[in-house]
Amino acid sequence: QKEVEQDPGPLSVPEGAIVSLNCTYSNSAFQYFMWYRQYSRKGPELLMYTYSSGNKEDGRFTAQVDKSSKYISLFIRDSQPSDSATYLCAMIGLQGGSEKLVFGKGTKLTVNP
């Protein structure tokens, strides 16, 4: 079993739809959870960052972490064509001195106008 599992999609939605992206993980040591957005042939850019369980909202984006279920989500409201990208979940646990950020495979999202 991989440490981080993410459905690669692809996911295609109409403009204005609510998008839900999810990851599950197996390592209970993970403490910090991130979502990165990656446009084609570009490097990933940090979109959302949360520590431990709970919700965080930033504009149209909401990140949720449920450590008891080892499950994280990213919601995009009122999706726009410019949101079309690959979304990568990532997480890190600092036990044992490792600072390795572990990524999911990424979910490719297309928002159709």
Added chain:
Amino acid sequence: DTGVSQDPRHKITKRGQNVTFRCDPISEHNRLYWYRQTLGQGPEFLTYFQNEAQLEKSRLLSDRFSAERPKGSFSTLEIQRTEQGDSAMYLCASSGNETGELFFGEGSRLTVL
């Protein structure tokens, strides 16, 4: 532009040749990371530096790969005797803390013929 910069952006080489990639991190960041990403996959951790010290290396980093960060500033990633399986995007990221907030460059795409 004060982001992470990588050079070259694209390298095409023949099998067996050596290649070197350079990364210039954000100037105030003391942590520098190298990741490798292949098509349809998330970034995979290769190695990271804190200042000039290489603190962690992945098992993916075979003895043909070497990374340096002299003086704790820019970093180089060298691949010796390239193989077709080395074809990938090599991503560099920097961070000012240990909690996973990485800032990525645009990547260096390697094609081994």
